[in-house]
Amino acid sequence: MRRRDFLKGMAxxxxxxxxxxxxxxxxxxIIKGQNLGSVDPIWTTAAATQDFGFMVFDTIVGADADxxxxxxxxxxxxxxxxxxxxxxxxxxGLKFHNGEPVRSVDCIASMRRWWTRDVAGQxxxxxxxxxxxxxxxTFRMRLKSPFPLLLDALGKxxxxxxxxxxxxxxxxxxxxxxxxxxxxxxxxxxxxxWVPGHKASFAKFADYIPRSEPFSGLAGxxxxxxxxxxxxxxxxxxxxxxxxxxxEQDYWDGLPVDLVPLMKDNQNLVVGPRSLSATNYTFVxxxxxAPFNNPAIRQAVAMAxxxxxxxxxxxxxxPENGGACPSFYTCNSPYASExxxxxxxxxxxxxxxxxxxxxxxxGEKVVFIGASEPxxxxxxxxxxxxxxxxxxxxxxxxxxxxxxxxxxxxNKGPVDKGGWSAFNSTYGAVDLRNPSVNSxxxxxxxxxxxxxxxxxxxxxxxxxxxxxxxxxxxxxxxxEIQIEAFKTLPYIPICYSYPPIAYSKKLTGVTRQPIxxxxxxxxxx
Numbered sequence: 001m002r003r004r005d006f007l008k009g010m011a012x013x014x015x016x017x018x019x020x021x022x023x024x025x026x027x028x029x030i031i032k033g034q035n036l037g038s039v040d041p042i043w044t045t046a047a048a049t050q051d052f053g054f055m056v057f058d059t060i061v062g063a064d065a066d067x068x069x070x071x072x073x074x075x076x077x078x079x080x081x082x083x084x085x086x087x088x089x090x091x092x093g094l095k096f097h098n099g100e101p102v103r104s105v106d107c108i109a110s111m112r113r114w115w116t117r118d119v120a121g122q123x124x125x126x127x128x129x130x131x132x133x134x135x136x137x138t139f140r141m142r143l144k145s146p147f148p149l150l151l152d153a154l155g156k157x158x159x160x161x162x163x164x165x166x167x168x169x170x171x172x173x174x175x176x177x178x179x180x181x182x183x184x185x186x187x188x189x190x191x192x193x194w195v196p197g198h199k200a201s202f203a204k205f206a207d208y209i210p211r212s213e214p215f216s217g218l219a220g221x222x223x224x225x226x227x228x229x230x231x232x233x234x235x236x237x238x239x240x241x242x243x244x245x246x247x248e249q250d251y252w253d254g255l256p257v258d259l260v261p262l263m264k265d266n267q268n269l270v271v272g273p274r275s276l277s278a279t280n281y282t283f284v285x286x287x288x289x290a291p292f293n294n295p296a297i298r299q300a301v302a303m304a305x306x307x308x309x310x311x312x313x314x315x316x317x318x319p320e321n322g323g324a325c326p327s328f329y330t331c332n333s334p335y336a337s338e339x340x341x342x343x344x345x346x347x348x349x350x351x352x353x354x355x356x357x358x359x360x361x362x363g364e365k366v367v368f369i370g371a372s373e374p375x376x377x378x379x380x381x382x383x384x385x386x387x388x389x390x391x392x393x394x395x396x397x398x399x400x401x402x403x404x405x406x407x408x409x410x411n412k413g414p415v416d417k418g419g420w421s422a423f424n425s426t427y428g429a430v431d432l433r434n435p436s437v438n439s440x441x442x443x444x445x446x447x448x449x450x451x452x453x454x455x456x457x458x459x460x461x462x463x464x465x466x467x468x469x470x471x472x473x474x475x476x477x478x479x480e481i482q483i484e485a486f487k488t489l490p491y492i493p494i495c496y497s498y499p500p501i502a503y504s505k506k507l508t509g510v511t512r513q514p515i516x517x518x519x520x521x522x523x524x525x
Contacts, residue, residue, distance in 0.1 A: 026227045026228070026522075028230070028523055029229075029230050031249050031251065032254065033253050033255075033374035034373055035233045035402055035403040036194075036231065036403070037049070037403025037407060039052060039194075042160050043174070045439065046406045047428070048402070048403075050160075054517050054519075055187040055229070055518060056187055056189050057184070057185045058183060058222070059072050059154070059155060060090075060164065061074060062217065063155040065217040065514055066216075066217075067430075067433075069151035069152055069155040071211075072219055073091060073102065073164060074089065075090060075092070084142065084145065088107070088138065089137055090102060090137040091211075093209050096182050096184045097184065097188040097205055098166070103136045103167075104133045106166050106167045108167075109167040112125075114160060116174040116175075118160040119438065119439040120149070120152075123147070123462075123463070124147065124150060126463075129144045130142045148468075149436055152436065156436070157218050157430050158432075158437040159439065165181075165183055185222065186223055187204060187519075188204075190203055196403065200231040201228065204227050208222075208223065215519065215520055222519040224519055225508070225520055226523055235373065235401075237375065241259055241262060244263065244269065245263075245266050245269075247504065250507055252501060255502045257315055268506075269503065270510070272500055274501045275512070277430040277514045278330070279314075279427075279496060279497055280330070280429055280495075281310060281377070281380050281425075283422065283494055284440070284450060284451045285421065285451055286420060286421050287453045287490075288452050290414075295487070296355065296360075297356060300352045300359055301352070301492070302344060303343050303351055303352045304347075304351075304352035304387055305344060307324035307325070310324075310494045310495045311324055311497070314380055322495055322496050323495065325495060327482065327493060328482050328493055329438070330432045332429070335474075335475055339479045339482055340479075340486035341482075342486075344492075353391055364394065365415055366395050366396065367396045367422075368384060368397050368420075369400060369409065370384075370399050370423070371424070371425075372400065372402075373401055376499060377402075377425075381397075398420075428514070429496065435462050435481055436466060440491045441481065441490060442459070443458035443490065444459055448490065458484045458488070458490075461480050465478060507522065507523055507524075508522040508524065
């Protein structure tokens with residue numbers, strides 16, 4: 001008897017289950033395009049960890065899809081004392097996954113951890129005079145002066161969001177990873193089932209209290225519509241494709257562009273972009289170590305870059321699925337501009353070679369960390385490796401998964417001590433749309449994002465921007481920030497794309513959003 005006939009016979013002979021049998025568990029199975037290397041969304045800005053954070057944690061304020069701040073864990077707030085005092089009241093009955101109630105002290109400790117690391121949070125910290133508990137559900141923030149973007153900062157969609165965790169965990173050094181992930185969000189992380197590089201599992205949090213408003217962005221109803229979510233990390237694209245086609249997996253958020261036609265041929269799948277926020281690709285250099293501690297050498301790299309080559313790599317030869325963007329801001333944002341970007345219009349290897357020689361490059365080893373996932377980022381890393389070699393750099397190309405890259409990039413030491421020289425990374429368009437959320441656009445030295453660029457004038461302009469309320473003035477200062485950034489190159493903007501996903505037609509509630517959220521997604525039997 002053939003195996004399939006045997007299985008058919010077994011199915012036909014199966015007796016009906018008794019009425020008291022346990023209900024079937026509904027599991028949403030997802031192939032993640034990036035390995036989960038950390039469960040701390042404050043410690044790292046890695047996309048997989050941010051997606052994890054949206055499932056496990058919640059925020060006091062949540063920005064909707066139009067980036068307007070709305071009450072989330074907060075029942076609401078009042079603004080007093082000439083816009084210098086904010087009183088927040090938490091919704092009643094909120095609990096953490098360990099069963100403990102969410103209290104004001106948890107919110108304050110979480111906020112303090114967040115504002116140590118986050119680009120907008122650091123500005124909040126600078127203008128805050130005090131944060132005090134009024135009672136278990138109410139706390140007060142007193143500011144030194146009015147700060148128009150306070151609510152925007154607390155509810156921002158981009159990393160790091162101001163997620164709330166128990167006080168005992170929130171007191172973890174912000175520059176070290178939390179010991180465990182306990183939040184109050186719609187899904188509870190099943191730590192015992194986590195196998196890094198292979199699988200991560202979540203269970204619906206029975207005590208989660210959703211808001212009544214429909215979800216939008218980071219705001220509204222985050223209720224889970226399935227009992228479990230399982231993330232699988234499948235490095236081989238052919239294996240992942242087979243799992244989707246057979247129905248073994250339900251959702252693939254790292255679908256390689258070259259497999260789109262194959263997936264579209266399957267009548268049981270929906271294929272196309274989901275995120276409203278494009279994926280932006282960046283070239284990051286280590287400003288602390290040779291050779292990229294020399295600004296002239298960084299300029300040499302920039303003048304060799306052809307954004308079109310990167311776009312072709314990111315979209316697997318389908319540039320209509322993205323675009324080149326010579327701005328430090330999202331290209332469809334009101335702040336986007338080409339001011340100061342003349343160096344990116346050079347696209348000239350020979351000029352770059354001459355500039356590198358004139359800058360005094362002495363053949364120092366350049367360790368380039370090339371992420372092997374997701375596919376578009378891996379393709380872009382190959383372009384960077386080739387580019388650096390053609391200019392004349394002595395390159396050591398180190399391939400690692402994304403989790404390995406985020407572990408290595410924290411090392412500020414020289415390359416012979418485990419450090420690094422450059423890497424490519426990705427950021428969502430929502431994360432780069434203005435100076436308050438663009439954590440790469442800094443000049444604060446070792447307080448900056450990885451690469452640790454120093455540019456006091458850039459920091460001064462950023463501080464000015466945060467206090468402005470007039471849009472015309474904000475745009476003007478944002479352009480001044482960009483002009484300054486092109487002088488020191490905290491990073492080099494490369495291109496953007498809209499990566500496709502594939503998911504089963506059995507899924508419900510898969511809507512287009514600016515973030516990669518999995519609440520509200522159900523599964524039909």
